[in-house]
Amino acid sequence: MNLNRRQLLWAGGGMGVAALLTACGGDKESATSPAGDGGEPRRGGTLRVGALGRASAITRDPHGTQGNESDYLIISLVHDTLAAPGAKSNTVPRLASGWTSSPDLTTWRLTLAKGAAFHDGTPVTAADVVWSLRRLRRTPAGSARLPGIQEDNINADGEDAVVLVSDYPNAELPLLTRLTTFVLKKDTPDKEVAKAPGTGPFVLDWFRGGNARLVRNDRWHGGRVHLDAIEVTMFESPQAMTNALLSGQIDLASNAGAVAARTAAARKDLQVVRRPDDMAMPLVMRTDQGPFADPRVREAMKLVVDREAMVKQVLSGYGTVANDVLGTADPRYAKDIPQRTRDLERAGRLLKEAGFDFGRTYELVTTEDVPGLADSATLFAHQAREAGVKVEVVKQESGAFYEKTWLKGDFYTNYWGTNDSVVFFASKTMVTGAGQNEAQWSDKDFDAAYRKATAAADDTERATALHDLQKLEFERSGYLLWGMADGIDLAAAKVHGLPRLPGYGRVQLEGVWLSR
Amino acid sequence: MLVVLLAVVFAAVRLLPGDAASATSERGEGAAGVAARRHLLGLDRPVWEQFADWMTALPSGDLGTSARGERVDDLLAAPFPNTLLLGGTAFLLTVAAALALGCWASLRPGGAVDRLVTLTSTAAFALPEFVVSVGLLLVLSLWTDWLPAATVTGADGTPASWTMLVMPVLALTIPQTGWNALVVRAALADQAAAPHVEAAVLDGLPPARVLLRHALPGALPVMATGFATSTGMLLGGAVVVETLFNYPGTGTVLAGAVADRDTPVIAGVVACAGAAVSLVLLLADLIRARTTGARP
Numbered sequence: 089m090n091l092n093r094r095q096l097l098w099a100g101g102g103m104g105v106a107a108l109l110t111a112c113g114g115d116k117e118s119a120t121s122p123a124g125d126g127g128e129p130r131r132g133g134t135l136r137v138g139a140l141g142r143a144s145a146i147t148r149d150p151h152g153t154q155g156n157e158s159d160y161l162i163i164s165l166v167h168d169t170l171a172a173p174g175a176k177s178n179t180v181p182r183l184a185s186g187w188t189s190s191p192d193l194t195t196w197r198l199t200l201a202k203g204a205a206f207h208d209g210t211p212v213t214a215a216d217v218v219w220s221l222r223r224l225r226r227t228p229a230g231s232a233r234l235p236g237i238q239e240d241n242i243n244a245d246g247e248d249a250v251v252l253v254s255d256y257p258n259a260e261l262p263l264l265t266r267l268t269t270f271v272l273k274k275d276t277p278d279k280e281v282a283k284a285p286g287t288g289p290f291v292l293d294w295f296r297g298g299n300a301r302l303v304r305n306d307r308w309h310g311g312r313v314h315l316d317a318i319e320v321t322m323f324e325s326p327q328a329m330t331n332a333l334l335s336g337q338i339d340l341a342s343n344a345g346a347v348a349a350r351t352a353a354a355r356k357d358l359q360v361v362r363r364p365d366d367m368a369m370p371l372v373m374r375t376d377q378g379p380f381a382d383p384r385v386r387e388a389m390k391l392v393v394d395r396e397a398m399v400k401q402v403l404s405g406y407g408t409v410a411n412d413v414l415g416t417a418d419p420r421y422a423k424d425i426p427q428r429t430r431d432l433e434r435a436g437r438l439l440k441e442a443g444f445d446f447g448r449t450y451e452l453v454t455t456e457d458v459p460g461l462a463d464s465a466t467l468f469a470h471q472a473r474e475a476g477v478k479v480e481v482v483k484q485e486s487g488a489f490y491e492k493t494w495l496k497g498d499f500y501t502n503y504w505g506t507n508d509s510v511v512f513f514a515s516k517t518m519v520t521g522a523g524q525n526e527a528q529w530s531d532k533d534f535d536a537a538y539r540k541a542t543a544a545a546d547d548t549e550r551a552t553a554l555h556d557l558q559k560l561e562f563e564r565s566g567y568l569l570w571g572m573a574d575g576i577d578l579a580a581a582k583v584h585g586l587p588r589l590p591g592y593g594r595v596q597l598e599g600v601w602l603s604r
Numbered sequence: 605m606l607v608v609l610l611a612v613v614f615a616a617v618r619l620l621p622g623d624a625a626s627a628t629s630e631r632g633e634g635a636a637g638v639a640a641r642r643h644l645l646g647l648d649r650p651v652w653e654q655f656a657d658w659m660t661a662l663p664s665g666d667l668g669t670s671a672r673g674e675r676v677d678d679l680l681a682a683p684f685p686n687t688l689l690l691g692g693t694a695f696l697l698t699v700a701a702a703l704a705l706g707c708w709a710s711l712r713p714g715g716a717v718d719r720l721v722t723l724t725s726t727a728a729f730a731l732p733e734f735v736v737s738v739g740l741l742l743v744l745s746l747w748t749d750w751l752p753a754a755t756v757t758g759a760d761g762t763p764a765s766w767t768m769l770v771m772p773v774l775a776l777t778i779p780q781t782g783w784n785a786l787v788v789r790a791a792l793a794d795q796a797a798a799p800h801v802e803a804a805v806l807d808g809l810p811p812a813r814v815l816l817r818h819a820l821p822g823a824l825p826v827m828a829t830g831f832a833t834s835t836g837m838l839l840g841g842a843v844v845v846e847t848l849f850n851y852p853g854t855g856t857v858l859a860g861a862v863a864d865r866d867t868p869v870i871a872g873v874v875a876c877a878g879a880a881v882s883l884v885l886l887l888a889d890l891i892r893a894r895t896t897g898a899r900p
Contacts, residue, residue, distance in 0.1 A: 136756075142856065142857075142859070142860030142863075143679065143683055143852065143856045143857040143860060144670065144679065144856075144857045144858070144859075144860035144861035144864060144866055144869045145628075145670075145672055145860050145864060146670075146672070146674055146679060147672045147673065147674065148674065149673060152672055152673055153628050153629065153630050153672055155628060155672065155864075228629070228637045228638070228640040228641040228644060229629065229630040229637050229641075230637070231636065231637060232630060232637060233630075294759045296682060296757065296759060296760065296761040297681075297682040297683065297757060297761045297852050298852075299756075299757050299761075299852075301759065321754075321756050321757070321850075322852075323754070323850050324846075324847045324850060324856045324859070324860075325847055325848070325850070327848070328753070328754045328847070328848060328849060328850035329754070329850070331741060331745065331746065331753035331754055332752075332753055332754035332756070332850065334746060334753065335745055335746065335749065335752055335753040335754070337752055337753065337754055337756055338756075485621070486622075486863065487620055487621045487622030487627065487863075487865065488621040488622070490622055490626060490627075491621045491622045491626070492621065
């Protein structure tokens with residue numbers, strides 16, 4: 089069940105995770121900023137990166153539960169995943185150079201990138217990949233990371249291809265391999281996993297107490313790496329990380345947040361890198377019982393919220409207005425659905441029709457897990473009052489929230505740092521019986537659209553189904569998604585080629601170079 | 605004493621809502637996954653059994669495994685010496701500063717120096733560590749650029765430069781010096797009323813000599829106790845100070861472990877900190893026994 093609390097931002101399990109670059113095999117679809125932002129890339133130099141993490145949550149196992157951004161960053165740079173998130177399509181090749189499926193979309197064959205080798209020089213074989221995927225599948229979170237793929241259904245096909253058989257048709261299967269599909273050598277003992285050679289763009293020099301130094305892998309299959317080395321320093325708080333950047337101790341503060349961005353905006357020697365669509369902070373309304381079970385009430389709430397004001401005040405303007413559909417960064421996101429705006433009159437009418445009890449006070453449960461979350465609840469309560477709806481904000485400690493409110497409450501705030509795709513959210517949080525069906529939503533039409541979207545071999549057919557799915561989500565679901573927060577990295581002026589993708593895109597540092 | 609404390613820790617963590625299995629699970633992980641994780645971590649067993657297991661492994665130096673599968677000794681190997689260094693330096697500085705200020709103030713009771721020291725000490729003691737830290741950060745780092753704002757470590761896990769220690773140490777020292785200067789001052793005032801000190805004054809001995817040779821030794825037991833109680837407060841303050849300066853110590857480990865309900869890690873930190881505090885308290889007791897014993 090659970091989210092990763094505040095860490096879930098970076099440990100997005102379900103799938104979603106994955107990282108790393110896209111520049112695989114000369115693929116021109118770059119996830120990073122154009123190289124033109126500072127001329128020709130220059131080779132050399134050490135990039136000092138600050139990343140958030142807690143000493144108690146350190147995880148060295150690439151297939152473990154990475155609660156720390158710092159750990160995930162280090163692992164992502166040392167090890168390759170099979171695929172990575174991309175800008176124009178959800179999934180781009182990485183260690184796997186390509187994939188094909190059977191007509192019924194259950195059997196998928198992934199080909200390994202040519203020339204891929206471990207840091208000690210041994211070529212990567214299908215056997216290594218199979219062993220790694222099976223190891224990943226055996227972890228407690230395995231069924232969430234590779235859903236529908238049994239351990240026995242992961243097999244080698246010759247030296248350089250892996251065949252995955254899904255229990256059901258899944259047009260989006262390659263999406264799953266963006267997850268923590270880090271590849272290690274076959275039969276690496278558990279004790280040596282932390283120091284095991286990877287196939288990624290950087291080689292681990294040392295790791296100590298969450299901090300690490302990585303040096304360039306000159307033989308990386310994915311292309312040229314510019315930096316000599318990357319030094320990662322773990323920071324407990326974004327404040328300390330920002331201070332370190334301001335005083336020149338680090339060159340890049342990864343995921344520093346809006347507050348830090350405001351501080352840095354006044355400084356000419358620093359750049360604020362905004363990665364749009366980084367995090368969703370929806371309000372969840374329970375759909376099967378309670379005061380929000382009537383779809384008219386849910387629609388009214390979606391009309392009550394002042395989205396512009398939320399983005400401006402809760403996110404300090406570092407974000408965009410959203411339209412109650414999750415998965416905003418998906419290239420297939422339905423941009424043509426008209427933007428819902430504030431309409432108190434219509435909201436009032438809907439509430440009256442639904443026989444809504446205006447005399448009652450409704451509790452909106454929230455946590456302080458991510459900056460702005462509790463503020464969003466407070467501001468919404470204020471806006472709801474203007475429509476005559478009394479909302480009282482109740483703050484819960486993270487542990488209490490996940491035990492008592494999440495998946496159960498009538499009305500609560502939540503957040504998703506893994507802004508993967510429309511299908512990801514549909515499969516995880518909205519389809520009938522989904523493990524994290526936060527609003528306890530069950531809608532026949534939606535389920536049908538979902539099944540059609542995942543089982544359609546024809547691309548146009550799938551696109552139509554995905555559009556229907558989003559329309560239904562917009563109209564009926566229990567999610568009030570008022571906006572998307574930007575991911576914000578802060579960097580010194582000399583840093584170029586920084587990642588621009590949301591979520592795990594931020595660990596794609598192999599394209600980075602330093603001027604002067 | 606320490607064993608009881610550790611038992612309380614185990615019980616307290618169990619009473620908090622949620623557990624390590626759910627706190628460290630991943631988004632998208634089903635109930636079966638969390639149950640598997642719970643079993644893997646041994647959380648499905650009675651809490652006393654977990655405690656007994658952990659305690660029996662303790663003498664061999666095995667502090668158990670964190671909820672994320674790392675050895676707790678590894679997690680604490682670098683942070684604990686760092687915290688000892690931070691806390692120890694702050695402690696020595698506190699003792700030196702408090703003695704100097706306390707003695708200076710009591711040379712002329714009621715004088716300008718005395719009033720100034722008493723006033724600033726009270727003010728310093730009233731300041732929480734985080735206020736001092738933020739003030740130091742602003743003045744010494746962000747405005748003047750004299751000192752590095754955050755601690756960055758090298759390959760050996762210790763701060764890369766000694767300058768990184770200055771502000772965290774000061775942030776801990778200032779409030780504690782406030783407290784201890786008052787203790788020293790009060791202890792010396794008590795002593796000043798003692799017959800042998802009054803006799804020394806009447807004998808016409810110089811005030812400094814009276815203070816050092818006659819008043820100070822008698823005040824030692826009270827002062828030692830005062831300083832010893834500071835140890836606990838220094839370690840407590842370290843949690844805040846370490847986070848603000850990104851100092852890689854046990855304070856930061858503890859804060860995160862509580863959020864994760866990670867009992868072995870919490871217990872590991874408590875055991876280390878508890879041992880350090882007990883040691884200092886023991887030393888204080890020895891000093892007291894020795895000094896009072898010497899002056900029946």
